[in-house]
Amino acid sequence: MTTHQSNDFVGQRFPRREDQYLLRGEGLYLDDLAEPHNTLHLAFVLSPHAHARILSIDVSEALEVPGVVAVLTGEDFVSLIKPIRPNIEMPTYLYTDRLALALDVVRFVGEQVAVVLAESKYAAHDAIELVQVEYELMPAVVSLEQAISEGSPVVHEHVAGNIAFRGEFASDDFATKHAAGKYRLRERFRHGRVSGSAMEPRGCMAVPIRGEEITFYTSTQIPHIVRTEIAKHVIGCSESALRVVVPEVGGGFGVKAQLYTEELISVALCLKYRRPIKWVQDRREDLLTNTHARDHIYEMEATFDERGVLTSLELELYTNIGAYSSSPFGGTIETTGGARQIVGPYKLPNYAYRCYAVTTNTCASGVYRGVAQPACFMAMEGIMDRIARQLNIDPLEVRLRNIVLPGDMPWVNVLGVRYDTGSYQKCLELARERSGYEDFRRRFPGSRLKDGKYHGIGIGNMVELTGTGAPGWRVRGLQAVSGIDGATIRVEPTGKVSVFVSQANAGQGHFTTFAQIAADHIGVRPEAVTVYEGDTASTPFGTGTFASRSAITGGGAVIQAAEKVSNKIRRLAAHELQVEPNDIVLQDGRARVASDPSRFVDFEKLCLLAYSLGKGALPPTEVYGLEATEYYDPPVVTVANAVHIIEVAIDAIDGRVAIENYYVVHDCGKVINPMIVDGQIHGGIAQGVGEVLMEEIVYDEHGQLINASLLDYLLPTALDVPDLSTLTIDHVETPSIDSLGGFKGVGEGGIIGSVAALTSAIYDALEGIGANVNSVPLRPSHIASLIRAARQSAPDPEATRAKQELTAAH
């Protein structure tokens, strides 16, 4: 990397430029875009049954609704859209293709069976109520436990036992080494099912322009993947005639990093009717049909020595992927993610896993912030806590004895994943010192019951696998998720800088952070840089914004392109000033002679040469233009790390959990903008608190989703999350040596750490009374019943006394 720039905008708390229009209410989200006058609005008829055969569909009454133009069913789409199939190459993987609209059979509540096209949204919604569908019910399989049990009904006839994919791994001579373990424990961890629930539901609008072309606006995190996949699936759609534009996106969290049927249908109908087609989702559809996440079972057996050092781990992992493989991640991303990421910051020497992707009559699962990591680290940290308990060693000490140490770096874990740099020991020690951990242990040497509350402290010691590059996706069988990202940088004729990045931001502040990076590497102020994203017509191909990748992959591409452009600026300046290019320094839009700073030339003047706009001539060895496009393929993964420590107080009667203290030390390598990094951590923590304490997608035994509204699917409010007085965030900066710029991702660390630490804290509070906390969510009713059951089997004298005191007080 060059050292010719002395700019340091990266690392500064640079205010967000996107705030100005968002705060004024001028952000244009999908439903805010101007609709062409002849727009047709879509509304979908959703299956009310989890598993049923469609016998007949009568659309005649719906067609009578004023404003309704057409009502289409599955048959109409057979010739319009190919079955949706993610491109997965993995042994044992069975495709579970989905049709854009169900044809013969529906396989989850919410699966689309008909679509209404109408002149207004109100008319479209009136009409869907009038579509009569006759169903013949089929046996539904809903839960993971049911799906893998003997004799369970199957979701797809060709998927025996509902196992759509099985993966396995064993390190050398695993069985022998596992059998030789000195101490041993088994545990089963269960993680529930959650919804990402961005505040903006999804939506899309396909607009025909210039005859055969379509501009397709969609609320997505992956514009280039969506474009390619639409061109592959919609018959008659040419990729070069399809421009995907991402408007302002009101939160994504992975839920919008999927290809959805409505997107394919909107483009297909736009081609068919040559009219603008618009669809905006409502919240019920969001909860019923947007990909869900987690829903895992971890069966684990660990062996360890007398010091609590892990000697082997055997994992059997089941993940519920729903009725169909989501695209492009194929439903296996949670499965392979949980099995492959669980190793975390620990020096596990011997490891074997078997993992299963299980189909059920529920909505497809897909990527959601953290992907499998909140669940697998909840399990791994649970193992650490149980080792500590079994050997009577402090849980933080057990973790310290197992982590990868500075002298081990770079570390290659048992699965072959390289951790280039990290600060596992430093962060754990800092956390012990700064979180009040030892003080808590001193305050509660024995019983955890005090003033009617059980007190506990928990640790989430985690790594975050970020910025996955091409080889990282191939190893998981994903062929449609490239791994590379691209950037084009152009210094315009007036010297201002345009940066085009292959990503699509949903609140992460890219217009600010990429400007900081470009400014540093080109030698201008960030104010001179404008960032463009989310438009396939202007940005180079790339993978998109998810899985904590933008800083690394987009940032890397920006650095590469900026270096190329700045090298050319330097050569042009050297020619103008008659010095060597190495003697040129770029700063504030000026190229200056390092050895004689009084001599300089403005970029604007060099641009006249580059674009042939003045009297001067381009040096004969140069070509016109001042721009570069570069693609960056980052390392397999770049590993960030953090420790979360949470102190809780649990009401002994009603089971409510209060967070008394929350400490985080986070290391995402070189920080681009500390304000934005903290914001990412805050948001992740809130989602993690929701995931552990309140959020859960609940299907009944018939496969009805019984909480498909925000009244019933509880999102954390301002009263549910840790407040400033209890939250401390420290940063350690250990730059990556593998990724450009030294960046590591930060989008998911907050949720990963909080789920693990909060579960660990509740375990810590209650293990003394014999309650085994090994599942989330942990709603008050669940915790209260754990406490009651524990007391009944082994009455804790102190608990009894406290209860008597409380009863007396009341």
Added chain:
Amino acid sequence: MSSIETTTVELVVNGKRYKRQIEPRLLLADFLRHEIGLKGTHIGCAHGVCGACTVQIDDKTARSCLHFAIDVQNSEIKTVESLATPEKLHPIQQAFHESHALQCGFCTPGILMTTEEFLRGNPNPDDDEIRKALCNNMCRCTGYVNIVKAVGLAATSMSAAENE
């Protein structure tokens, strides 16, 4: 095709009077967004839960997704578009900017309208009062940490301006 029955609604939005012929069932949120083009008010759930569509009706906050436009005939509505001038953000907006109290920005207009009403009634709130005031507006990005901070900062800067 039978014709759709419409009715006349007249109301004042951000100081400007509007008269429109609408379907009686048109939601206030849709009226603001699609009849008069004020897209700053967002619809996050349409069930009155998330608070993204919060506006002020005669200076009191309300969910615009739960009101029909004709229900608020002749009322004065204020939306997020009423807060800033072309030159200057409202002090609450400025505080949100300085505190990094928004990420995707979708919930922000509703939160700003809630905050404006709250600070009018309680110019010097503590953090607990702020949290309670905000608990009917959901945000999925920020974890509320910086929103609480921003509301406190806005209160301070508005009180200071008042005392000048």
